[in-house]
Amino acid sequence: GENVEQHPSTLSVQEGDSAVIKCTYSDSASNYFPWYKQELGKRPQLIIDIRSNVGEKKDQRIAVTLNKTAKHFSLHITETQPEDSAVYFCAARKYNFNKFYFGSGTKLNVKP
Amino acid sequence: DTEVTQTPKHLVMGMTNKKSLKCEQHMGHRAMYWYKQKAKKPPELMFVYSYEKLSINESVPSRFSPECPNSSLLNLHLHALQPEDSALYLCASSQGQGGDPFYGYTFGSGTRLTVV
Numbered sequence: 136g137e138n139v140e141q142h143p144s145t146l147s148v149q150e151g152d153s154a155v156i157k158c159t160y161s162d163s164a165s166n167y168f169p170w171y172k173q174e175l176g177k178r179p180q181l182i183i184d185i186r187s188n189v190g191e192k193k194d195q196r197i198a199v200t201l202n203k204t205a206k207h208f209s210l211h212i213t214e215t216q217p218e219d220s221a222v223y224f225c226a227a228r229k230y231n232f233n234k235f236y237f238g239s240g241t242k243l244n245v246k247p
Numbered sequence: 248d249t250e251v252t253q254t255p256k257h258l259v260m261g262m263t264n265k266k267s268l269k270c271e272q273h274m275g276h277r278a279m280y281w282y283k284q285k286a287k288k289p290p291e292l293m294f295v296y297s298y299e300k301l302s303i304n305e306s307v308p309s310r311f312s313p314e315c316p317n318s319s320l321l322n323l324h325l326h327a328l329q330p331e332d333s334a335l336y337l338c339a340s341s342q343g344q345g346g347d348p349f350y351g352y353t354f355g356s357g358t359r360l361t362v363v
Contacts, residue, residue, distance in 0.1 A: 237289035
């Protein structure tokens with residue numbers, strides 16, 4: 136099955152700095168890669184996703200890049216704000232398959 | 248309506264109790280999921296229903312029993328749970344197979360379950 140590894144497990148940045156979270160996956164058949172943000176005590180929420188036929192996708196301060204050859208994808212947050220503090224999970228899924236494989240999570244702390 | 252609604256939000260139950268968790272969505276999604284999440288861990292898949300049929304059971308103990316009465320509702324029946332079953336139970340839904348092949352989940356807010 137698929138194995139998704141996520142690094143780092145914790146990340147502290149100063150407000151205004153950039154944050155990068157990286158994930159690798161093992162199954163070359165995976166072709167959809169969402170990122171979820173989970174604030175303390177709340178539900179995971181989809182913040183951005185990328186499909187395997189795209190190398191990069193951006194939505195305001197958030198971007199995701201995908202390197203299919205190396206089987207890794209990354210979340211980039213620019214101009215971080217305290218409200219970005221949360222746990223971020225990456226995930227991978229094969230085409231039309233109802234199971235997502237989650238990374239272990241990254242706790243991001245943005246210091247004011 | 249773009250939400251997945253879970254009830255109750257909190258549940259405390261004894262090891263001999265029987266209780267049920269409920270999940271509802273009205274987005275026309277045809278796949279529904281139960282996940283279990285322990286503190287500081289990613290969600291762990293328990294069950295998947297696709298078009299109201301159980302399609303994935305991740306070797307979950309029989310003290311957890313899922314039910315999908317219709318395309319909008321998903322239940323999780325609990326019986327004779329153990330303290331280690333205490334966790335956040337998340338329901339999710341998605342378009343499912345046959346729709347957009349690149350689909351993400353919409354998660355409910357979860358039920359915080361404590362087994363005493």
